[in-house]
Amino acid sequence: EVRRIDVIVRVERDHALMASLYKERLRDAIFPQARALIEQALAAKMHVAIISSTYRFMVEPFAQDLGVKDYFGCELEVDAGVCTGSLRGPIYHQQHKATRVHQLAEERRISLAHSYAFGDSTNDQPMLEAVGRPVAVNPSGALRKVARARGWRVEAWSR
Numbered sequence: 001e002v003r004r005i006d007v008i009v010r011v012e013r014d015h016a017l018m019a020s021l022y023k024e025r026l027r028d029a030i031f032p033q034a035r036a037l038i039e040q041a042l043a044a045k046m047h048v049a050i051i052s053s054t055y056r057f058m059v060e061p062f063a064q065d066l067g068v069k070d071y072f073g074c075e076l077e078v079d080a081g082v083c084t085g086s087l088r089g090p091i092y093h094q095q096h097k098a099t100r101v102h103q104l105a106e107e108r109r110i111s112l113a114h115s116y117a118f119g120d121s122t123n124d125q126p127m128l129e130a131v132g133r134p135v136a137v138n139p140s141g142a143l144r145k146v147a148r149a150r151g152w153r154v155e156a157w158s159r
Contacts, residue, residue: 011078015057022061030062031137031157034118038066047108051100053093053123072100098126119143128152 041048049070052059056073063071077086090096105112113132119125121140128134128147136147136154147154 019061033157051092051097095126098130101127101130
């Protein structure tokens, strides 16, 4: 006899777990260079957004802690407070990241030619190509090659 075990993913529980994990472990994983850069940009009244291919509820504590109001990630479909296992909307991966950057620029009347984007993998390449000031941070080997070939800034951040 095969027993079926149903796992129910509750939204409130997941948000609370993520908030706790962020406070206990992940907050200290933010590069000091990233934190300082975001603080400077916000102080200068620059628009800052986080666009991630991970779940939005996982991006949320980072954004809140950093003071970033616009943050994007995969949205889970929820029915009566329970995640269905399906996604709503786009996965911000590759071209979808660039599309969101273009939408934000249009919505907020931001010049992409004068905008920065930061990324570490080829998943970020279309987003980096969308702006005038791309920065590869601790890039993967493939992104490092692209960045060097295109003359993009490459930075090594550490804790």
